[in-house]
Amino acid sequence: MPVYQYKGVTAGGRNTRGHLDAESSRAATSKLRRDGIFLTELLESHAAAVAPRSSTSRLRLPSFSRISPLDLAVATRQGATLIGADIPVVDSLSALAEQVENTKLKSVLTQVRDRVNEGASFGDALAQAGHFPDLYVGMVRAGEAGGALDVVMERLADYLESEVRLRNKVSAILIYPAVMFGFALVVVGILVTVVLPQITELLVSLNQPLPFYTRWIIALSHFARDWWWAILLGLGTGVVGLRAAIATERGKAVYDRLRLRMPVVGRVVRLLAIARFSRTLATLLAGGLPIVRSLEVAKHVANNTVLGAAIDQARESITEGASVAQPLRASGEFPPLVTHMIEVGERSGELEKMLGKVADTYEDQVETTVSRLTALLEPLLILIMVGIVVVIILATLVPLLEVTSSL
Numbered sequence: 001m002p003v004y005q006y007k008g009v010t011a012g013g014r015n016t017r018g019h020l021d022a023e024s025s026r027a028a029t030s031k032l033r034r035d036g037i038f039l040t041e042l043l044e045s046h047a048a049a050v051a052p053r054s055s056t057s058r059l060r061l062p063s064f065s066r067i068s069p070l071d072l073a074v075a076t077r078q079g080a081t082l083i084g085a086d087i088p089v090v091d092s093l094s095a096l097a098e099q100v101e102n103t104k105l106k107s108v109l110t111q112v113r114d115r116v117n118e119g120a121s122f123g124d125a126l127a128q129a130g131h132f133p134d135l136y137v138g139m140v141r142a143g144e145a146g147g148a149l150d151v152v153m154e155r156l157a158d159y160l161e162s163e164v165r166l167r168n169k170v171s172a173i174l175i176y177p178a179v180m181f182g183f184a185l186v187v188v189g190i191l192v193t194v195v196l197p198q199i200t201e202l203l204v205s206l207n208q209p210l211p212f213y214t215r216w217i218i219a220l221s222h223f224a225r226d227w228w229w230a231i232l233l234g235l236g237t238g239v240v241g242l243r244a245a246i247a248t249e250r251g252k253a254v255y256d257r258l259r260l261r262m263p264v265v266g267r268v269v270r271l272l273a274i275a276r277f278s279r280t281l282a283t284l285l286a287g288g289l290p291i292v293r294s295l296e297v298a299k300h301v302a303n304n305t306v307l308g309a310a311i312d313q314a315r316e317s318i319t320e321g322a323s324v325a326q327p328l329r330a331s332g333e334f335p336p337l338v339t340h341m342i343e344v345g346e347r348s349g350e351l352e353k354m355l356g357k358v359a360d361t362y363e364d365q366v367e368t369t370v371s372r373l374t375a376l377l378e379p380l381l382i383l384i385m386v387g388i389v390v391v392i393i394l395a396t397l398v399p400l401l402e403v404t405s406s407l
Contacts, residue, residue, distance in 0.1 A: 004019065004025065004028045004042055004043065005017070005018075005019055005041075005042075005043045006018060006019075006028070006032060006037075006039060006041065006042045006043075007039070007040050007041040007042075008032060008037040008038050008039045008040050008041075010036055010037055010038075016037060016098075017098070018094070018097050018098065018106075018110050019097070019106060019107045019110035019111070025042055028042060029042065031114070035117070067102060067104050067105045067108070067131055068102070069160060069163060069164050069167070070164050071100065071101075071102045071105050072105070072132075072136075072160060073157060073160035073161045073163075073164050074100075075096055075100055075105060075109070076153060076156050076157040076160055077157040077161070078095075078096055078099065079092055079093075079096055079153055080150060080153030080154045080156070080157050082095060082096070083149055083150045083153055084150035084153075084154070089116055089122050089149075090113055090116050090117050093109055093110075093112055093113035093116065094113055096109050097109040097110045097113060104131075108129050108131050111125075111129055112125040112126060112129050113125075115128060115129075121141070121144055122140055122144055122149070123137055123138075123140040123141030123144055124141075126140055134297050134300070135159075135280060135283070135284060135297050135298075135301065136156060138284065138287075138289050138293065138297060139152050139155070139156055139283070139284060139287035139288075139289065140152060140153075140156075142287050142288035142289050143287060143288065145288070148288070152287045152288070155283055155286055155287055156283070156287070158283075159279060159280070159283040162279060162359075162363075163276070163279070166275070166363050166366070166367075169367050170272075170366065170367070170370055173367070173370050173371055173374050174370070174374065176374070176378065177374050177377045177378055177381060180378065180381045180382070181381055184381060184384070184385040184388075187385065187389070188385070188388050188389075189224075191388075191389065191392055192220065192221050192224050192225075192392075193221070193224055193225045193228070196217065196218075196221040196392060196396070197221055197222075197225060199396045200217075200218045200221060200396070202400075210399050211395070211398060211399065213391070213394075213395050214395040214396070214398070214399055216395075217391070217392060217395040217396075252305055253305045253306070256304045256305045256306050256307075257305075257306055259304075260304070260306055260333075264373065267369065268366060268369050268370060268373070269304070270307075270333075271362050271365050271366045271369065272362075272366050273302045273303065273304045273307050274302070274307070274334065274335070274338060274358070274362050275358075275359050275362035275363045275366060276301050276302055276303075276359075277298050277299075277301060277302040277307065277311070278338070278355045278356070278358040278359040278362065279355070279356070279359035279363075280297065280298040280301040280302075281294055281295065281298040281355050282351075282352045282353075282355035282356045282359060284297060284298065285351060285352045285355070286352045291318055291324070292315055292318055292319060295311055295314060295315040295318070295324075296315060298311065299311040299312065299315075306333055307333055307334075309331070310327065310328055310331035310333045310334065311328075313327040313328075313330075313331060314327040314328050323343065323346055324342055324346060324351075325339045325340075325342040325343035325346060326343075328342065337358070337361070338358055338362075341354045341355075341357065341358050342354060342355070342358075
């Protein structure tokens with residue numbers, strides 16, 4: 001269905017603009033007229049994208065537009081504030097659509113508002129939009145059914161903001177080692193492909209026997225300079241093939257199992273998955289979703305098939321009248337602290353609170369562990385880079401010193 005951009009004037013004389021989907025321009029005009037908006041401009045969205053190049057408007061690339069977690073978290077917090085102030089959902093969505101800067105989110109919110117205005121529930125409209133996770137849609141539906149939509153939106157905003165904070169912390173910690181690693185690759189690449197060939201020409205012209213490590217370095221330099229395109233092609237093919245294998249069910253299971261068993265890194269992967277699972281499950285339960293449905297959604301958020309199998313066993317155990325903690329403990333994939341706190345939460349009736357504490361604890365452990373790893377990784381990268389440079393220098397200087405000493 002086409003999406004239209006419009007500008008108009010409300011019955012109160014206030015200028016307004018936005019997006020809506022309609023079967024035709026006539027249907028869009030009729031829909032806006034029913035909403036009390038008098039049109040001054042109506043354009044189909046793709047028409048705006050092919051505007052003349054002389055236009056002063058910014059160039060937009062809709063195919064690359066996406067809704068970032070931060071944009072969604074900010075919009076959710078603002079929506080919770082508006083709905084908590086007893087502003088109707090349709091008016092709240094209109095205000096959000098006008099305020100957000102993300103083009104994709106603006107269009108999606110406009111479509112959701114129009115569906116709600118046509119009689120659909122807020123949760124159904126979010127589901128039809130196709131851009132909101134199951135967790136989001138499920139909690140909104142539970143909030144509507146329980147008459148506590150503003151409270152649910154607040155909890156959703158808290159959850160999304162905590163996810164953004166955790167992601168930003170880990171990303172900030174990893175930026176410096178990643179930059180150092182990239183710089184090391186550039187330096188070594190320049191040495192091998194630019195500097196070393198000039199020195200090797202001099203060594204070869206001396207007609208002197210060269211040490212075996214010098215011959216290896218020279219061969220590596222020639223190979224990198226002559227076959228760089230094959231190296232890049234092989235790396236690209238390997239990455240594409242690995243992603244294709246991981247996309248399969250069996251490949252995903254093998255990949256997840258290997259990640260958990262990797263030394264040091266496997267611990268971080270497990271801690272992060274458990275933190276996300278605990279935080280999501282606590283948020284869903286606090287939002288009023290049934291425990292079985294909450295476990296199903298939280299399993300996907302954990303994003304690990306090994307842990308997901310243990311969560312499935314817990315879900316089946318609950319349908320048979322058993323507890324959550326026992327199958328998680330029996331799987332051996334969850335630490336004793338997690339299963340013990342879940343068990344205590346089930347007995348005391350404060351499962352959401354205990355899960356929140358588990359999430360806080362493991363998020364702190366993720367941050368601490370990653371900080372320690374990067375603290376060790378930084379000097380290790382420096383030593384590796386220095387070691388490579390020293391080997392190259394020795395491989396070229398030793399033959400030159402032998403020649404000069406023999407003269």
